[in-house]
Amino acid sequence: MKENGQNQPNSFKVKAGLAQMLKGGVIMDVVTPEQAVIAENAGAVAVMALERVPADIRADGGVARMSDPGMIKEIIASVSIPVMAKARIGHFVEAQILEALGVDYVDESEVLTPADEEHHIYKHDFNIPFVCGCRNLGEALRRIGEGAAMIRTKGEAGTGDVVEAVRHARTVLGDIRRLQAMPDEELMSYAKNIGAPFALVKETKELGRLPVVNFAAGGIATPADAALMMQIGVDGVFVGSGIFKSGNPAERALAIVKATTHYNNPKILAEVSENLGEPMVGINVSSLPESEQLATRGW
Amino acid sequence: MKIGVLALQGAFIEHIKMLEGLGATAVEVRLPEHLEGLDGLIIPGGESTTIGKLAVMYDLMEPLRQFAMEHPVWGTCAGMIFMAKDVGADQPLLGIMDIVVERNAFGRQIDSFETNLDVSVFKNGQGKPFPAVFIRAPKLVDAKGEATVIARLADGTAVAAQQGQWLVTSFHPELTGDDRFHRYFLGLIGK
Numbered sequence: 001m002k003e004n005g006q007n008q009p010n011s012f013k014v015k016a017g018l019a020q021m022l023k024g025g026v027i028m029d030v031v032t033p034e035q036a037v038i039a040e041n042a043g044a045v046a047v048m049a050l051e052r053v054p055a056d057i058r059a060d061g062g063v064a065r066m067s068d069p070g071m072i073k074e075i076i077a078s079v080s081i082p083v084m085a086k087a088r089i090g091h092f093v094e095a096q097i098l099e100a101l102g103v104d105y106v107d108e109s110e111v112l113t114p115a116d117e118e119h120h121i122y123k124h125d126f127n128i129p130f131v132c133g134c135r136n137l138g139e140a141l142r143r144i145g146e147g148a149a150m151i152r153t154k155g156e157a158g159t160g161d162v163v164e165a166v167r168h169a170r171t172v173l174g175d176i177r178r179l180q181a182m183p184d185e186e187l188m189s190y191a192k193n194i195g196a197p198f199a200l201v202k203e204t205k206e207l208g209r210l211p212v213v214n215f216a217a218g219g220i221a222t223p224a225d226a227a228l229m230m231q232i233g234v235d236g237v238f239v240g241s242g243i244f245k246s247g248n249p250a251e252r253a254l255a256i257v258k259a260t261t262h263y264n265n266p267k268i269l270a271e272v273s274e275n276l277g278e279p280m281v282g283i284n285v286s287s288l289p290e291s292e293q294l295a296t297r298g299w
Numbered sequence: 300m301k302i303g304v305l306a307l308q309g310a311f312i313e314h315i316k317m318l319e320g321l322g323a324t325a326v327e328v329r330l331p332e333h334l335e336g337l338d339g340l341i342i343p344g345g346e347s348t349t350i351g352k353l354a355v356m357y358d359l360m361e362p363l364r365q366f367a368m369e370h371p372v373w374g375t376c377a378g379m380i381f382m383a384k385d386v387g388a389d390q391p392l393l394g395i396m397d398i399v400v401e402r403n404a405f406g407r408q409i410d411s412f413e414t415n416l417d418v419s420v421f422k423n424g425q426g427k428p429f430p431a432v433f434i435r436a437p438k439l440v441d442a443k444g445e446a447t448v449i450a451r452l453a454d455g456t457a458v459a460a461q462q463g464q465w466l467v468t469s470f471h472p473e474l475t476g477d478d479r480f481h482r483y484f485l486g487l488i489g490k
Contacts, residue, residue, distance in 0.1 A: 010409070010411065010412070011413055013413060013432060013474065014411045014412060014413055014432060014433075014434060017411070017432055017434045017471065017474055018408050018411065018434050018435065020310045020313065020344070020471075020474060021309055021310055021344045021345050021346070021376070021377070021434060021435075022345075022346070023308070023309060023310060023311075023312070023345075024306070024307070024308040024309060024311070024345070025308045025309070025345065025346060025349055040348060041352075042352075043308075043348070043349045043352040043353060044349070045308060045345065045346040045349050046346075080348065080388070080402060080403065081346055081348060081349075082346075082407075082408060082435065099409065102407045102409060104407055104408035104409075104435070105408065127409050128408055128409050129408065257349065257352075257353070258353070258356065260308075261306075261307050261308060261329060261353055262329060265329075
């Protein structure tokens, strides 16, 4: 419904703008409408609708695909906040289906089994925005070049181990700090070396940050994990398996929301971390063979 | 001038940058004590349900209402929802402005858009249209009593209003390079 003849629908500003509104917030993985309502009531800024959380995808093995549209529609109908859903890397038809369903953001996600081992989706072709994972600045800028309107760290989904999210956030933010110290004549070589579009390298240097919103994802399980990522310098957090694989999802969800707002206030962080019950059972990432690491998917 | 920006969640940094660009001091407000000594407050875009819940949990509702009685307050998008008396849904609201607001009134993200608006309060000498960004935006269904509509879409939908020292916009001036709304808001201080 475009109400006004002179408007320009779905420009990059409009796509990236929704991510701006999600900043300082928590996006939660949910697998049922009931979980979506729990997430909304706990103060989630958006939910990620999927059939299995990453911890279960990891445990079940096999091919992980886009979720059933029927289930995504039920989740859309159950909440007033934005609903995101995942498409496989390179699977632009899954993304077309998600767009047709009215999903607010597509996560082109390494958590699902990649559909293309060389190419990601050309995201400029779509009217809805995309979020993509990254491990370093080059990967982030390649995704933005393809049209991603929001970036997140890959972390290592479904482990409850925050170490990879920390590594990826520190790598991206550290790359940007080094870029800012570079004279302009070095930017072309740098762009070549990290495999990133030159114009975006230059823009990132000028802005001193990524040109789009940058969230943390992959292994965040506690309020302290969320606040750690915020203090390191991301704009908000995704929590996947960490909430609904824990002993008390509603309380943990609320505590992570509070910790993300008050990330710089250790007194509040101490209060919200009390008596949350069992966190999700974690997997130490260093014990995972490389073939089982989801973060290595994406090119 | 010292302006607070409610920083519970949402696009508060963009407002802070705009305010600082105009020479004002901007302060992030997360707890009631952060309101002390402020001359005005902006409630940014974000998710109104999240902002409302966090405001309730950290005892901000009454202090915010009291602050608004004495100072200019401007709500953008979620901030407009939060300031309304009626949004037709059960969620925490400051409920100070005599406006009826409908959430997500244009549809989902795929229906978000940019357009140019004529803003009645900018008419004198600066009549160029304002670039407005609407993101899962609310609309003003009704402005009652002292509340006056100051901008409409071409089809007549009301998208900005003023009631004394209070200002609301469905859209996001903080995402544009145009600082006229921020200037106008600063102009309300001390009136």
